[in-house]
Amino acid sequence: MASEAVFLALKDAEIKPAEVDACFFANGFAARLFGDMTIGQNVFWELGINKIPVVNVENACTSGSTAFYLAYNMVAAGQADIVMVAGAEKMYVPELGLINSGETELETQLGLVASAGFALRAIRHMNEFGTTPQQLAQVAVKNRRHGQLNPFAQFRQPITVEEVLASPMIVEPFTRLQCCPNADGAAAAIVCSPTLTKHLSRVVNIEAVILCTGSYENLQDLTHWETDYRACRLAYEKAGIGPEDLDVVECHDAFTISEILHYEALGLCPKGEGGKLIEKGETALGGRIPVNVSGGLLSRGHPVGATGVAQIIEIVTQLRNEAGARQVEGAKVGLAHCMGGDKAADTKSCTIVVLSV
Amino acid sequence: MASEAVFLALKDAEIKPAEVDACFFANGFAARLFGDMTIGQNVFWELGINKIPVVNVENACTSGSTAFYLAYNMVAAGQADIVMVAGAEKMYVPELGLINSGETELETQLGLVASAGFALRAIRHMNEFGTTPQQLAQVAVKNRRHGQLNPFAQFRQPITVEEVLASPMIVEPFTRLQCCPNADGAAAAIVCSPTLTKHLSRVVNIEAVILCTGSYENLQDLTHWETDYRACRLAYEKAGIGPEDLDVVECHDAFTISEILHYEALGLCPKGEGGKLIEKGETALGGRIPVNVSGGLLSRGHPVGATGVAQIIEIVTQLRNEAGARQVEGAKVGLAHCMGGDKAADTKSCTIVVLSV
DSSP: OHHHHHHHHHHHHTOOGGGOOEEEEEOSSHHHHHOOSOHHHHHHHHTTOOSSOEEEEEBTBTHHHHHHHHHHHHHHTTSOSEEEEEEEEOOEETTTEEOOOOTTSHHHHTTOOHHHHHHHHHHHHHHHHOOOHHHHHHHHHHHHHHHHTOTTOSOOSOOOHHHHHHSOEEETTEEGGGBOOOOOEEEEEEEEOHHHHTTOSSOOEEEEEEEEEOOOSOOSOTTOOHHHHHHHHHHHHHHTOOGGGOSEEEOOOSBHHHHHHHHHHTTSSOTTOHHHHHHTTTTSTTSSSOBOTTOHHHHTOOOHHHHHHHHHHHHHHHHTTOOGGGOOTTOOEEEEEEEEEEOSSOEEEEEEEEEEO | OHHHHHHHHHHHHTOOGGGOOEEEEEOSSHHHHHOOSOHHHHHHHHTTOOSSOEEEEEBTBTHHHHHHHHHHHHHHTTSOSEEEEEEEEOOEETTTEEOOOOTTSHHHHTTOOHHHHHHHHHHHHHHHHOOOHHHHHHHHHHHHHHHHTOTTOSOOSOOOHHHHHHSOEEETTEEGGGBOOOOOEEEEEEEEOHHHHTTOSSOOEEEEEEEEEOOOSOOSOTTOOHHHHHHHHHHHHHHTOOGGGOSEEEOOOSBHHHHHHHHHHTTSSOTTOHHHHHHTTTTSTTSSSOBOTTOHHHHTOOOHHHHHHHHHHHHHHHHTTOOGGGOOTTOOEEEEEEEEEEOSSOEEEEEEEEEEO
16 A cells, blocks of 8 residues: 555656655554564665665654654755655554554543543533534534545545434444544655756645644643644744635544534634534535545544545645545645644644645 | 653753753554554653654664654754654563564565574675684673673673573574563663753764665675665765774674674674674774673663664763773764664665764
8 A cells, every 4th residue: 555655656746766865654553563663664665765764653643744744854954855755554454453542541541542532522512612413413424525526535425414423322422423434545745845846837835844742731621722722823823824824624533523623723713613614514615614625534534644644645636726526726725734642631743734836 | 761761861961841842752662562652742741841843753673763863853954952862662561472573574474583584694604704603602792791881781790602602592503692682671862953062061972873774676695784884884974984983883783793794884894804803802892992882782682762772872971981880991983883674685774873072
């Protein structure tokens, strides 16, 4: 999977393997599944990319965007001209079963697995702001509708609010169709110095790349990730834009409530009004600010190491006006938001990438 | 373990947690052992380091030095002033047993586990250059003698050539005392911009940091890692020195033959004469160019994610003239060499760090 993604990225950019100066590979579980701590080297070697620095990166759901952050830093610093970023994940191996996460952490052992943690946030948001089960379900319905238009999406059959709410209960208020599925997948992107890309027409500019870790300082408001708000603010500052300048957004909809909370952190609507935003259809394709046009984690799928890169690729595809049936018309500025390692106190990692044409 | 190492590094550098701009954490197996893909965030959080970018890095035995490479790049590029590098590894968890590596690779499945691969290189070197079992054993004896003087070493009892050769056979020609032991451990270092360190007396300068991956292009000579030679050449070029300028070296003595092969790649002696170099005592404390004064992987131990950082710390300690009984007198220039993911065709990753005072 990863080799195919790297091959397609090289082909798309018309770059030869020998021209790549450095590589970052994002993956969470190869060490667990295969005992392999140099999986990136294996992948790049298959494509004839060798000798150069290769780093394997791991940062939970933000692994792919963290790899992109390192690639961007290297090019921005003049330490490399062409850097390959790839991410891949195999979530299921028959002999080992599904992978879990954070097994030794006390709060996980006490029952606060990912779905339960996000459920607490959802219940709090419903209680505080009147967000409804129907509004939560509408996130899944919208992202499935988008996923139908994406040939790379894992799930492409339409669903209704009624079907979402009637699917098996996982942890209140989330039914199964409100939790992102396990997916195997891979994605790759190439970061180049501007001097190399002058003559190319399909280039997308990087306006900001932000990586933050959690503050863990307090737990006063389950509907407010401090890290999420801080990362968004830093990204807007760096890019010199505000939420009103965005044409298209990919965000980390691990659960339906996540997308609603990220609307608010990103400033797409005031705090507490995320439920109303989805209900009004403003974040659907054709709306004011389409979110997760790829289908998002909920329908495109969530192969952990690949996700952060896949989000960036969706924004690149949109800004290049190459997204076909799911094209956001005239998209000039896009943002990819990713978050990883959510715990009750705070999330462990948050990344924002702002792109423009 | 990791928190203690980070705490000691902060204390040594007289830096407050809030002053750190970014962190890199090296670890191979937390995902496997604990299902944890953000182990670095957990460690740094315990020390009050939060909000800033944190990246978890994985590159087999070079994980720690790869983290150092990323930290150096970030500071060199002016993207940060103070960067924390930490590495840690837990190699044994009772319920899971010992960790292995590369289980799905064909050559591993066919029997070419790490010890067997290095054994092939040893046999070839013995055949080609007349290197003797006694010379191999002398590497283990020397490094144990060094380890005796290092309070952080895992093994501190002296051993003789006879004892080394009489210990249980693992894979010909390696007896058990010629294979590095499994060790739990942690190490941490701080990379600062020169502007911040002007007033400090115990600062060590970074002259070169090189990260290479394998060429995998041919397998013509089992006694010659192309990557090893290439990384050494690049490091000498970057630092503007030659092997004759080195006062102290840490190298990746995973097996006794490794140290002999690295002597040759580093240019401490001509190709084929590594066995004679150890026999003449030139690489022992008090000799012309002391190697692995810490005890090396063979006696200090080899906690994978920590190793690359621990090597750098030994060189720093030597250049600061703080190594006590194992001090290399007047050491001004030192080199730390690390290698990871050895396969028959080539090694997957090699790092070199050159330091000076």
